[in-house]
Amino acid sequence: MFGFSLTKLLFTAAVIAAIWYGYKWIGRIQAMRAAGGKLDGNRPRPGPPAVEDMIRCPVCDSFVTASAAVSCGREDCPYPG
Ligand SMILES: [Zn+2]
Incomplete structure (x- = not known):
């Protein structure tokens, strides 16, 4: 048992x-x-890649990326191009 x-x-x-x-x-x-x-x-x-900061061109009034700002073509545009 x-x-x-x-x-x-x-x-x-x-x-x-x-x-x-x-x-x-x-x-x-x-x-x-x-x-x-x-x-x-x-x-x-x-x-999508990180959103770039946009800065406004005071001359041509168009928005460009702050890190790769290029000229819009105007002579007095502050950005290189
Ligand atoms: Zn411009």
Whole structure:
């Protein structure tokens, strides 16, 4: 009787342990997936390049990019070109 009980107890313990470790394993995978998703969210999205600051030419009244301002063609345009 005792032997059977012990076997049953050990079997039950083994089943509980298997379920416990199974849940831990699944939880770890889900945590890794969640972390991966978070990382994906933080990663800069590929898309249009950074918006350039636009500056207005006081002479020709047209907007040019501040980093690559070029002359509109007028003589008194402050930008090179
Ligand atoms: Zn201009």
